[in-house]
Amino acid sequence: MSYVVSISGSPAVQSRSTWLLSLAENALRARGLTVRRIDARALPPAALMHADFAHPAICEALELIEHAQAVVIATPLYKASYSGLVKTLLDLLPQAGLAGKIVLPIATGGSLAHLLALDYALKPVLSSLGARHHLPNVFASDADLPATEAGYTVLAETAQRVTASADALAHALHEQAQLRELRTKAAGVALAGAPRQSQIQGQSQSAAAAALVRCAT
Numbered sequence: 001m002s003y004v005v006s007i008s009g010s011p012a013v014q015s016r017s018t019w020l021l022s023l024a025e026n027a028l029r030a031r032g033l034t035v036r037r038i039d040a041r042a043l044p045p046a047a048l049m050h051a052d053f054a055h056p057a058i059c060e061a062l063e064l065i066e067h068a069q070a071v072v073i074a075t076p077l078y079k080a081s082y083s084g085l086v087k088t089l090l091d092l093l094p095q096a097g098l099a100g101k102i103v104l105p106i107a108t109g110g111s112l113a114h115l116l117a118l119d120y121a122l123k124p125v126l127s128s129l130g131a132r133h134h135l136p137n138v139f140a141s142d143a144d145l146p147a148t149e150a151g152y153t154v155l156a157e158t159a160q161r162v163t164a165s166a167d168a169l170a171h172a173l174h175e176q177a178q179l180r181e182l183r184t185k186a187a188g189v190a191l192a193g194a195p196r197q198s199q200i201q202g203q204s205q206s207a208a209a210a211a212l213v214r215c216a217t
């Protein structure tokens with residue numbers, strides 16, 4: 001089953017970045033996508049800190065990430081970087097733990113001062129985990145998310161950025177699904193033509209399938 005995993009990376013109970021993540025989750029669900037949330041703060045702290053891969057909650061979180069097609073990561077900016085809580089979770093992923101996945105970073109910060117932290121701190125980590133398809137970051141300062149009695153509210157410009165990101169993520173997933181379908185078809189065609197193909201010296205079946213995908217796109 002195809003789904004998006006969302007990761008909330010704030011240690012705070014009352015959290016702006018988690019609230020902004022919820023907004024993005026709702027926008028994704030409105031586009032027909034399934035979203036499954038990991039609240040990093042709800043993971044057992046000792047298991048997280050001691051990299052206890054055998055702990056059921058850690059296992060479940062890692063498995064959820066492994067099978068997701070896209071990952072939305074929300075973090076507060078702490079000390080000019082992303083939160084340590086996000087880091088403890090990312091550190092548990094295998095080296096290619098985000099390979100083939102679309103990633104959307106979301107962050108909130110006290111001001112615009114450390115906005116680039118997503119590019120110089122978070123993005124290199126996501127890339128080193130294999131993520132290649134990075135959607136543009138969504139950032140909101142605390143002033144962009146004024147507190148209300150019920151929680152927070154969002155300024156129009158920030159809401160617009162969340163909508164645009166949800167559109168971009170839904171579009172990217174759709175394209176990925178189409179490509180997968182083409183690859184499956186191409187592999188089927190390549191297999192059906194195997195006797196003739198075998199006459200082509202040095203051309204492997206997978207190369208032929210890849211060529212068919214290129215032709216079809």
Ligand SMILES: Cc1cc2nc3c(=O)[nH]c(=O)nc-3n(C[C@H](O)[C@H](O)[C@H](O)COP(=O)(O)O)c2cc1C
Pocket residue numbers: 010011012014015016017018075076077078079080081108109110111112113114115141142
């Ligand atoms: C320990 C700590 C460190 C922070 N460091 C920064 C920082 O370096 N740059 C920044 O823009 N905001 C910083 N902030 C402000 C938070 O990023 C901001 O309030 C954010 O919206 C909090 O998100 P949250 O409510 O999801 O935890 C810091 C806040 C705390 C508590």
